[in-house]
Amino acid sequence: MSDQIKFIVDNLNKEPFRKNYNLITFDSLEPMQLLQVLNDVLAEIDPKQVVDIREEMPEQTTKRMLSLLGILKYKPPGNATDMSTFRQGLVIGSKPVIYPVLHWLLQRTNELKKRAYLARFLIKLEVPSEFLQDETVADTNKQYEELMEAFKTLHKECEQLKTSGFSTAEIRRDISAMEEEKDQLIKRVERLKKRVETVQNHQRMLKIARQLRVEKEREEFLAQQKQEQKNQLFHAVQRLQRVQNQLKSMRHAAADAKPESLMKRLEEEIKFNSYMVTEKFPKELESKKKELHFLQKVVSEPAMGHSDLLELESKINEINTQINQLIEKKMMRNEPIEGKLSLYRQQASIISRKKEAKAEELQEAKEKLANLEREVSVKTNQTREFDGTEVLKGDEFKRYVSKLRSKSTVFKKKHQIIAEFKAEFGLLQRTEELLKQRHENIQHQLVKKLNSLVSEKKSALAPVIKELRQLRQKCQELTQECDEKKSQYDSCAAGLESNRSKLEQEVRGLREECLQEESRYHYTNCMIKNLEIQLRRATDEMKAYVSSDQQEKRKAIREQYTKNIAEQENLGKKLREKQKAVRESHGPNMKQAKMWRDFEQLMECKKQCFLKQQSQTPMGQVIQEGGEDRLVL
Template sequence: MTEEVRKIVEILKEKPFRRETTTISFHSLGPEQIIQLTNDVLAQFDSVHSGDIREEAPDARAGRFLTALKNLKYTPPSNDVSSFRQAIVLGDKDVYRSILYYLLTNFEALKTRAYLARFLVKLHLPPEFTQDLSDTQMQDAWQNYQELQERFANCHRDYVELKKQSHGTGEIRNDVTTMEEEKENLTKRVARVRNKIETIPNKDEVLAIAQSMRKEKERAEDLKLRIQQQRRQMQLSEQRLQTLRQSLQEAKHSGANSGPESIISRMEEDNRVNKYLIEEKLPKELKNRKKILQSLQQVARNPAVTQNDLDLIDSDVQKLNAQINELVEKRMVRNHPTKDKLTLYRQQASILQHKKETLSETVQEKQEELKNFEEEMRVKRQHFAETGGEVLSGDNFKKYVSKVRVKNAQYKQLRTQLSEFKAEHGVLSRTEQVLKQKHEHLLKSLKTKETKFGITGFRETQDELEKVSSKKSELDNVKHKTLDDMSMSVQRLNAVIQDKRQELAPQIRELRPLRQKNQELTQDWEEKKKRYDGILAGLESNRSQLEKTVAGLREICHENESRYFYLKSMNKIIEVQLDRANKELRNYMAATGADKQKSYRDVYNKKIQEQENKAKALREQQKRVRENQDQNQRQMEVWCDLDKILQCKLECMKDMQV
């Protein structure tokens, strides 16, 4: 609690509130003051809440607060709406403290939510206006209103995304400057390269060779992309083949474990369960709902219930309970177990009926769980097939373990070879460094000789020509190899596909009669499913209508309850104020000294007299101070001069001692 208050006080000191509040002053706030503080905080979200709370009725203010908190997604600490509304009206400090903590700690997010709520919260219109199809003008206006709300939501979403993705002007300027610098560097490099090419005698031949090399590189990249596409298609075809094999194995397994009779028996059992749910369980639930609805409608039609009416109803209920107990006792005496031979069978039938209902509920729950598990298993199998995996059985798992052991031995052997290669790599790298140093020394001497004889750059151009010719030959070899590899891979794929077709031919022949049976059963199932869906749609439409009416009645009931509790609380407040006024009047009008007590009027008059006496004494003291101000000022100056003289003497004495 203290942590919440400390956080509230800290936020109130910052912008945009700027309130000099402390924890002590916050704890000392009264109901009206804390309500006004909450109203000022809500005014920062929406200017509708600005103003003085004393100019507004408590009921209207409570409704306004509840609507604003609902739009800001505030959840009260307790689920009792009536008590929460009563606390809002009375200014309960704990409730308002939790509201302020929620509003101030989430200020920025709630500010955006309040802005959106002004446009996205739908108007509360009665359903008879929105569902009246005869009023076309009303329907068009309502549809236009919903479309505008949707457009506003989309525009705000796009605005937020653009705001996240947008960069600052400083970053754009930096990017522009870097791009200009890169452009200048590129122009300089192009100029240097052009000047360098102009000195080469066979410039056209070199450019043609470079152009052909670039084209060959592009062709090589294109061939690499095609190879990757072919490999990807091959992987996809292998994955499809694995999924088909798995589905074929599942079909074989299900066909081997269950024949047509078992499938038909399972379907008959499902039909029996569905028939019980449609003919017995759902009508009972619908009947109970109708009874509840009728009772709620009867309560809604009746006028407001007072305390006297409640007392009368309680007395009637007690009388009826007593009559029911008497009738039950008479029936028990009349229908004694020794006389009534059907009692035992009735009890057994009721027990069986109860068991049947519980089993139907468990069957529904298990069916839903089975559907969820099947969907989850399907998703996992699909994901497993997409990643290229395969579910291993017992023999396959043993083979996999043996392969892993062989690969582990190979891994250890290759790791030893790798360590040897690393040692040899160290020796070769050192040799390479030595040779590079010698090569650099020879290049320097060669450059000096070229400058001496006037043939600068001859070696570099010769090396570039040799590199171009070697790369061209390598590309030709790679091109031939890739074409040969592609033709070989296509032949292998065709052979594998032909083998798989031959393997799957007998399985497909076995699968054809099963497919025919499956089609017959699915047709029967679809017919029954259509009938079931029709009945279910009718029940769902009736249920939705009943739910709408029940929701409307509940809302009316909640409004009446809130109105009742509000009037009750206001009545208590008025009674307390009336008692206080009567007590004050009795104390003031009391004649004798024994009966007369100090009234608030006497107490406040006494305090006013004391404060006036204190003010009079302070004014006289102020007058004396003003009269003696000049004399006291002169005396203070004399004492200051005397202090300076003594300080000077003290310093002189210290100097003489030194």
């Protein structure tokens, strides 16, 4: 499980996630944060999954993740009962469920990206058979399947072209060259045929030559196959040796595999690598760049003669004399602060040189160790081949390793002492050179004065140096105590964080149960109140029905319903009588209505005739109407 978490953390800290987790911070993530990490990994595989799960319902999140995992063909461990456990664990963000999913996704991210991309176009839609009875739906489904097959073939061709590494221009050039070679070969074959036709039994000889060519090709193919098998055998042997070396190193590391030693080893490696990356390599790179710039400058300049070299030497001598004069002036000044700074600068330079020397020694030792391991593997293989003896194992190997470790520690100490002596020797040699140069250029009186000043400075710096030594020792003790307290704090914080997450989950579950019980309690109270009201109404009804008082009986619901029923029956009786009267008078009424409609039509006809006659009579004519004369204007 720890290897799985380490693999997940390492991959999440790389591109494109860049989470900056360690084992403790990742293991202390809350369920919602862990689900967000899983969603980020799924979003890297399928960009459609870019969602903030805080803005999404848990059911939707689970459904979306399960559908994508189904498309990616993820199989959770276990049987059908574990599938329900897997779904529940995915909903609540359980670590035993999400850690294997993350491990599986991060192992094959590129493959899953391709699968998710293809799933958008290759997931077949299941159309029910009753819908396929329709011709339009059937034709559309058939066209959809044909397009899917066409996409498969095109995608395969595209992948083959991507992996082939040929361009269209190169292919065209190759085709043209092959066509030219073909033409030349055809001409050559025709010339040879003409020559061979004059020879006796040329058909039999051509047949034998053809068989010879086939056998030669077969021989070349078998030789090539044999060489490939030799190469495969050689690679397999090398792979076996590497695996054996890895197994030995892992067994050796497992012999003292304690968390403290592993953490200490990792911290040392991290410090060494950070020093190499941040200090040593940039300095070397800068020096190489300067050297390259200087060499380019030298190359770009024209060739120098003997006179030019003499002129440069004279300039160098002048600059050296100026430097010496400036040093003398600086020494003549009485600047105690600059003296202190020079002392600290000198110590810092010594420490930096020691650090660089140690880094180079460590790098050389690593390279030497790698070379020795390779030589050991070669020697062990040779001994196994010649006399069949095995290397040391078990307790003998451990004793041999312990001896080597003791010798290596002694060697390191001696080498360190030698390096310190070399550094001090170089410093003293440089100091001697400077003093000799100053002695040649400075007068005796000045030397006495400088000696008195140096003695005064030494006497003044002596208590400061003593105090500094005490403070350094105290600083080392405090840093050690701080590291111990920090490790205790980290372990305690990790334990408290895990306990807090467990307690939060328990509190969340208890709150949900409390809310459910409260809703159930309120629902039960409402039902009880409804039942009490119904029971009260039933008791009131019984009292009113049993009571001897007529007014109370009238208040009863049964009496009211009986009264309403009687009223409705009387109303229905009246309506039936009215319906009977309407049926009896329907015929005469319809006849009378018909007579009125006929009368209305007759009157309308007379009106139209009158209007027509009036429009035809000239103005000022007298007409008779109803036995009377009337003037039409």
